[in-house]
Amino acid sequence: MYKVMIIDDEPFVVEGMKSLINWNEYGFSICCDADNGEDALKKAVKYNPDLIITDINLPEMNGLQFIQRCIEEYKLKSKYVIISGYDEFEYARTAMKYGVLGYILKPIDEDEIIESLIKVKNAISSEKQDMLANTLEKKAISTILKKYIKDEISISKNNVIERYLRNYDQKEFRYFTLSFTRLQQHRMINEAGIVENIVMGILDSNADVFFVQEELGKRNIYGAIFPERNINSLLMEDSDALYKFAQTLSDKIYSKAGYRPTIYIGKKVNGLINIKDSKFSCIRAEKDNFIYDRQDITICDNVAEVNYVYKAMDDETSKQLIECIEKNDCNSIKANIENIYYTIRNALYEPEIVKAGIADFLIEIIKLLRDMKCEKSELFRTIAEFNMEGMVLKEIKEQLVTFCIQTAELINTLRSNNNKGILSEVQKYIELNYDKDIKLKDISKIFYINSTYLGKVFKKNIGISFNEYLNKIRIEKAKKLLISENYKVCKISQMVGYNDVNYFINKFEELTDKTPSEYKRTCAE
Structure with a gap:
């Protein structure tokens, strides 16, 4: 059923039209009526009728003004039939301008109303068919355009799609x-x-x-x-x-x-x-x-053509930022990120390259946190909070500063909890590898910890520096070899990790007040 709205300031006209015609027989039903232009406008917007039958002379707003506002202001697609007691050309011409389908003079004739209903019904039916065909065509073209824009289909002069x-x-x-x-x-x-x-x-x-x-x-x-x-x-x-x-x-x-x-x-x-x-x-x-x-x-x-840089950013940039995070140095973190920001802007790095570089940086952070035994829930939460989608460089910079400072605090907390465990692992590593050329910097990489920080923590908890501890272990191993094995001093020097025999002898004497040979003779007596 198509919805009909009747507008007239004379109640007997409205009631007469309701009873004059069997609306259902022609596929219509009356949804509402009104007796002035303002009320009619509100109801037209609310009910969105398919057909509006309106008098021209209405209180507050005349029928033609009402139709104009429905079409231009509220974009209603209703069809309009005018009823009037005036057979004036100006009214008819204005009505034609707005596509009014019928202009009926009072007193109202039943046949004229029925003729208008049939005309409106045919017009609506034709429009809906055209609209359906148009909608299907637009959807088809939209699908073609989507593939065409993405280069998923090609066209040529003989191609149906091109035509x-x-x-x-x-x-x-x-x-x-x-x-x-x-x-x-x-x-x-x-x-x-x-x-x-x-x-x-x-x-x-x-x-x-x-x-x-x-x-x-x-x-x-x-x-x-x-x-x-x-x-x-x-x-x-x-x-x-x-x-x-x-x-x-x-x-x-x-x-x-x-x-x-x-x-x-x-x-x-x-x-x-x-x-x-x-x-x-x-x-x-x-x-x-x-x-x-x-x-x-x-x-x-x-929009001017810009030559963006498509090469990846220097890995050293990421390493420097990670070092700042490991040191928990907020000022250095901010300064480092600010420098990266202006490097990207000045060099005009391509946005996807920038995002890929940041993604690689995040992967390194994940590795660092994972190796520090960070709980999975905390790890995922930290990374999930970093989202670059839809952001511009300045917004990413601000988010990166917050992320890096929070990560630095997390690492500091993890280290505080893991210091004793890490030192125990470092001591075990020295026990197993004292005979090799090991340095604090090498061990810090193995345990994913800043070398300066490891040196400070080591001395604070063990009481002596890393090198002092390593020399102590090596000399203790050398003492056992001097007593139990018949090796020459130069051989023992190499066996406990010293490539320079003179340096070995000096360190041995420094820690035992005896040379290796003197120590061996003393123990033999």
Whole structure:
């Protein structure tokens, strides 16, 4: 059943029309009525009737003004039939302007009303069929465009797809990119169809708008292709039409979903066949925004070509930052990250290269925390809190500072808990490897701990320095060999880790007040 609304300030006219015709027989039912323009407007918006039958002379707002507001302000798709006691050409001409399907003079004739109902019913049925065909065609083209833009299909002069797209050669289009900063927000946008509904609520429903959802769940991006003509006509050829349209779109998404997308408006191109160029201008602008900070709305007509650096950043940069984290030096962490930030900006590193470099850094942090016996729940929580998706470089920098300082505090806590265990492991390692050329720096790498920090902790807990402890162990082993084995002093020197026999003799004498030979003779007596 199609819904009908009747508007007249004379109650007997309204009641007479209700009883005059068997509405159900012609596929209609009366959903509401009104006796003035303001009340009628509220009910029209609320009930969204398929057919509105209205008198011209109404209190507060006349019938033609009412129809104008329904169409232009509220975008209602209702059909209109006017009833009037005046047979005036101006009224009829204005009614024609708004596509009124019937103009019936009072007193109302039943046959005229029925004729208008049949005319309206046929018009609605025809429109719905056209709309269905148009919707199916747009969905088909959207699917083609999505594959075409991603280079999943190729075209040639004899290709059916090319001929399909060439049907739009006489129109100008722009590619719009809507970027959302959170995956869950984008998923809500996708599921609710908010973008499509808002766009079609702003533009004419017959506009050649194509929606291209791209890389969902990965880059949080939503693509749409808009006809330039519809945007300009909507805003009466305003010089700021594009910006105002994007701002309206952003405002309506915010009112519906509570967050705003970053919008990139691609350069204008002729026909859908060239839409890749428009999208590519959005990609360039998005990279610029990443480096030079976010703009909520970017029109890409004048985006300059930038030669980004595609090589990976120096590994030493990451190593220096990790050293600062291990030392729990907050000032050095901030200074180091600030230096990285300006290096990226000045050298113009490609955004994906930057993100890959940060991802590699995070992997090193994971290894460090894992080797320090960090609990899995704490490890996952620390890494999960770092999310670069949809962020620009400045935002990533701020997040990286917070992440690194928190990680430094976590490492400091883990070390405080693990110091005794680590020292025990270091002592065991020395016991097993005293005969090798081992140094504090080498051991610190094995146990994933800063060498300076390890040296301080070692002396504080053992009472002597690392080198003093190593020499003590080696001399004790040498003493046993001098007593139990018949090796020469130079051989024993090598066996306990000294390559220089004179250095060995000096250290032995320093710790025992005897040379190795004297010690051996004393023990033999």
